[in-house]
Amino acid sequence: MEKKAMRGDFRSDNVAGIHPAIMAALATANQGTAQPYGQDDSARALNARFSDVFEAEVTVFPVATGTAANSFSLAACMRPYGGAYCHEGAHLRLSEGNSLAAWGHGAALVGLPGEVGRIDPAALRQALAEAPRGNTQKPQPDAVTVTQATERGTVYGLDALAAIGAVAREHGLVFHMDGARFANAQAHLGCSAADMTSRVGVDLLSFGATKNGAMSTDALVVFRRDLVEPIAFTLRRAGQTWSKMRFAAAQLQAYVEGELHLDLARRANARAAQLGHGLARLPGVALLAPVEANIVFATLPPALIDALQAQGFGFYRRGPGEIRLVCRFDQPEEEVAALLQAARAAG
Ligand SMILES: Cc1ncc(COP(=O)(O)O)c(C=O)c1O
Structure with a gap:
């Protein structure tokens, strides 16, 4: 890091x-x-x-x-x-x-x-x-x-x-x-x-x-x-x-x-699925595509995007209210849990 x-x-x-x-x-x-x-x-x-x-x-x-x-x-x-x-x-x-x-x-x-x-x-x-x-x-x-x-x-x-x-x-x-x-x-x-x-x-x-x-x-x-x-x-x-x-x-x-490649990919996909699932349950959040691999596209209220970035979560903005989050093979589960918790608290 x-x-x-x-x-x-x-x-x-x-x-x-x-x-x-x-x-x-x-x-x-x-x-x-x-x-x-x-x-x-x-x-x-x-x-x-x-x-x-x-x-x-x-x-x-x-x-x-x-x-x-x-x-x-x-x-x-x-x-x-x-x-x-x-x-x-x-x-x-x-x-x-x-x-x-x-x-x-x-x-x-x-x-x-x-x-x-x-x-x-x-x-x-x-x-x-x-x-x-x-x-x-x-x-x-x-x-x-x-x-x-x-x-x-x-x-x-x-x-x-x-x-x-x-x-x-x-x-x-x-x-x-x-x-x-x-x-x-x-x-x-x-x-x-x-x-x-x-x-x-x-x-x-x-x-x-x-x-x-x-x-x-x-x-x-x-x-x-x-x-x-x-x-x-x-x-x-x-x-x-x-x-x-x-x-x-x-x-x-x-x-x-x-x-090994499939094992690592499964881990990254599982993190993304967890993230997509958690985000989709929040008010004002919508997934822009089904989460089938290791990438999540979502629209979020702009204030929530700002709050997550201010709290130290890294992701790219792709347009007004639109973000892309990518999960990797070595992503600790805690990072996903922390983001979801911060989003729930800020939402
Ligand atoms: C779908 C896709 N194809 C190709 C590439 C190209 O990879 P590289 O950056 O190694 O040239 C990327 C990189 O992000 C990608 O996402």
């Missing part, structure tokens, strides 16, 4: 530390020498391990950020005048500094509306049926990208993912998933990793680990063999092929070992 300790830090899951098992894996990997740039055994073992996890033959590229996973993977497979269809509130579209356009030489994101952060498969189908193909004034459909769990803290059901995958296939589009909070979504659905990816036609997955216990390490998981080469070259040219790759591989191995 920072110098002046907060009573509860709900600003982001990125405020969390590194999980001890991942620290231990780093220490173990820190023995002797290893061939650099992913040429050592640990990188090969990582592909094998993740192929087990996803029940499909996958190639894993460790990357430093979710933005890198999202934008370099799409940039590698899109035409410069191509468009990736996404939810209008997608992190890729609003919060990555137009990285896809920079690395994709102009490749665009085409935003679609949709309730609580989710693209509606029927609306996607309609948008693609009406896509201005051949019109040089407009981006040409190349990809679809969904965020699982969504930026609104909701989760796509497997049927919706399958429907989006089917639309992508019909239109010959790459299907990308921004899984910055993949484990939180999987924990919510109680399904396998394959159910959310290979079985619904996902081609590219940005598999988040940083927010849920890793140290600046996410993974780009590639399900289609023909996309491996363009992605490998794009990552190398973007400076994302790490020399000391064994440390990224060690973290990702530890992250999925014994389903």
Whole structure:
């Protein structure tokens, strides 16, 4: 925590530390020498391990950020005048500094509306049926990208993912998933990793680990063999092929070992559920989306928001009377209880 300790830090899951098992894996990997740039055994073992996890033959590229996973993977497979269809509130579209356009030489994101952060498969189908193909004034459909769990803290059901995958296939589009909070979504659905990816036609997955216990390490998981080469070259040219790759591989191995990632995600989701449930019972408070992962969006009376911040609770304001609270894997239950108690007292 920072110098002046907060009573509860709900600003982001990125405020969390590194999980001890991942620290231990780093220490173990820190023995002797290893061939650099992913040429050592640990990188090969990582592909094998993740192929087990996803029940499909996958190639894993460790990357430093979710933005890198999202934008370099799409940039590698899109035409410069191509468009990736996404939810209008997608992190890729609003919060990555137009990285896809920079690395994709102009490749665009085409935003679609949709309730609580989710693209509606029927609306996607309609948008693609009406896509201005051949019109040089407009981006040409190349990809679809969904965020699982969504930026609104909701989760796509497997049927919706399958429907989006089917639309992508019909239109010959790459299907990308921004899984910055993949484990939180999987924990919510109680399904396998394959159910959310290979079985619904996902081609590219940005598999988040940083927010849920890793140290600046996410993974780009590639399900289609023909996309491996363009992605490998794009990552190398973007400076994302790490020399000391064994440390990224060690973290990702530890992250999925014994389903640690799901265990940690369940903890964060449980805190958010507790928080959402408690807040929703207060007068003048309304949840803006069902709490399905580790994020709570709510409207509160402005005086209550001020009172909570004045009492040392950290969270972001998202508009007049609207706040976002994010729970993390190492969030003590007491922080949730303290916030709810302070809200009841101030309300
Ligand atoms: C949904 C989503 N996707 C991608 C990212 C990108 O992560 P990074 O900040 O590591 O680039 C974030 C980060 O907050 C996110 O919330």
